[in-house]
Amino acid sequence: MKPALLLHNDVGSAMETAPAGFLRRLWWVLLLCTLVVPAHAGEISIAPDPIPATGTDLWHYGAYLDVGYVVNPNFPENHLWRNRATAARHNEFAPNMALAYVRKDATESSRWGMELGVQGGYDSERFAFLQGEREVGGADTLRHIHRANVSYLAPVGKGLTITAGLFNSLIGYESLYAKDNVNYTRSWIADNTPYMMFGVNAKYPVTDKLTVAGFIVNGYYHLSHPNDQPSYGGQWAYKATPQLTLTQTVYGGPDQTNTALQFWRFYANHIVEWKGENLTFAASYDIGTENIADRPGNPRAFVMGGNVVARWHVTGPWALAVRPEFYWDRNGRWTGSEQFVKAVTSTIEYRIPYKWTNTTLRLEHRWDESTGAGGGFFRRGEIQPGVLSLTPNQHLVLLGILWTFDSP
Incomplete structure (x- = not known):
């Protein structure tokens, strides 16, 4: 299903009256709130309702380290995976991610929540931008914030959860952090949809099976700044059986300098997941569109x-684990290149638990093919001084080492 594209023109006119810089100022106010929030604060995500707990059981803290070595037989001189933001450094030792966090859950007995974390590494450099988009001021510092939010479990019906600040994106199945995924490398739709969102979201469990949510955010990518207008979206998640969950998320908002409604971006994400005791199957399908204002x-x-x-x-x-996929960027709006990509990723995982830590080793092979007017991957050699040559195929073999520490 696609998001509805027929909206009244008055919506676009009303949005253009929003105070300039409002969301940029809201960023710093909410970030400050996470630093001074009282000891009753905690984090609520779009996941299932929090389990009642008291005292120190509500507080969690941890750390994560991700290092990898990706062998790319194309041996590009710049060591880069073209048009990608994560696991993009090849043929060299790569500290891709390191983070530390503290979080407190919200419950009926302690309704405020918070989450604050810091991060660094190669994967934190370009995860929050589309190609060619203007960045927010201080983006090189803000990219080091893992999450920074406050939340409140309001005593409304079955419990309305409101979260404000920088929170996990409601769009997509995969995480920025390899530890949360079944493969080490992320899919193409994951790398080109938001891993995080900045703004406000509200979640409500309508029934034991159906949960709905809505959000207002500063844009498709939280560190891009094409204008000062907010964007909007919603989500429903239906647990058809104890194993089967269906989820749809829709997004709409202005992501260009021209904020007229005719140039809004609309995006829809669909997920079907079946999760058994030892087997997990999930299918994702995304579609997005917008009119390009600055092209003839x-x-x-x-x-x-x-x-x-x-x-x-x-x-x-x-x-x-195995993940076949495809990705079509007809106009090069999302990846920066007009291309059609096919890929297959296969992963072998070995996990070593020790007390509060887990060390996960992943050996992975990945094949990608990129065709089209702007398709291709970097390879050794130049077609002219300063311009690397391209090849349509890329094979990667990698070893990822993931270490996590989480309080009980």
Whole structure:
């Protein structure tokens, strides 16, 4: 299903009256709130309702380290994976992510929540921008914020959860952090949808099976700044059976300098997940569109992508995962290149738990093919001084080492 595109023109006119710089100022106010929030604060996500707890059980803290070595037989001189933001450094030792966090859950007995974390590494450099978009002031500092939010579990019906600040994105199945995914490298739709959002969201469990949410955010990517207008979206998640969950998230907002309604970006994310004791299957399908204001004729851009993730816990510490996928960026609006990509990723995982820590080793092979007017991956050699040559195919073999520490 696609998000509705027929909106009244008065909406666009009303949005253009919003105070300039409002969301930029709101960023700093909410960040300050997370630093001074009282000891009753905690974090609520779009996940299931929090389990009642008291005292120190509500507080959590932890750390995470992700290092990897990606072998790329194309051996590009710049060591880069073209048009990608994560695991993008090849043929060198890469500290891709390090973070530390503190979080407090919200419950009926302690309704305020908070989460604050810091991060660094190669994967924190370009995860919050689309190609060519203007950045917010201080983006090089703000990218080091893992999350920074306050939340409140309001005593309304079954419990209305309101979260404000920098929170986990409601769009997408995969995380910025490899530890939360079944593969080490992320899919193309994951790398080109927001991993985080900045603004306000509200979640409400309508029934035991159906949860709905709405959000107002500062834009598609929280560190991009094409204008001062907010964007909007909603989500529903339906647990059809104890194993099967269906989720749809829609987004709409101005992501260009021209904020007229005709140039708004609309995006829809669809997820079907079946989760058993040892097997997990998930399918994702995304579609997005917008008219491009600064090109002659204002052409309509389209992006579309999908993948299927399958994970099998074989035995003990061993697990296997595979993810076939495709991604079509017709106008190069999302990746920066007009291309159609096909890819297959296969992963072997071995996990070593020790007290409060887990060390996960992942050996992975990945094949990508990029075709189209702007398709291709970097390879050794130049077609002219300063311009690297391209090849349509890329094979990657990598070892990822993931270490996590989480309080009980």
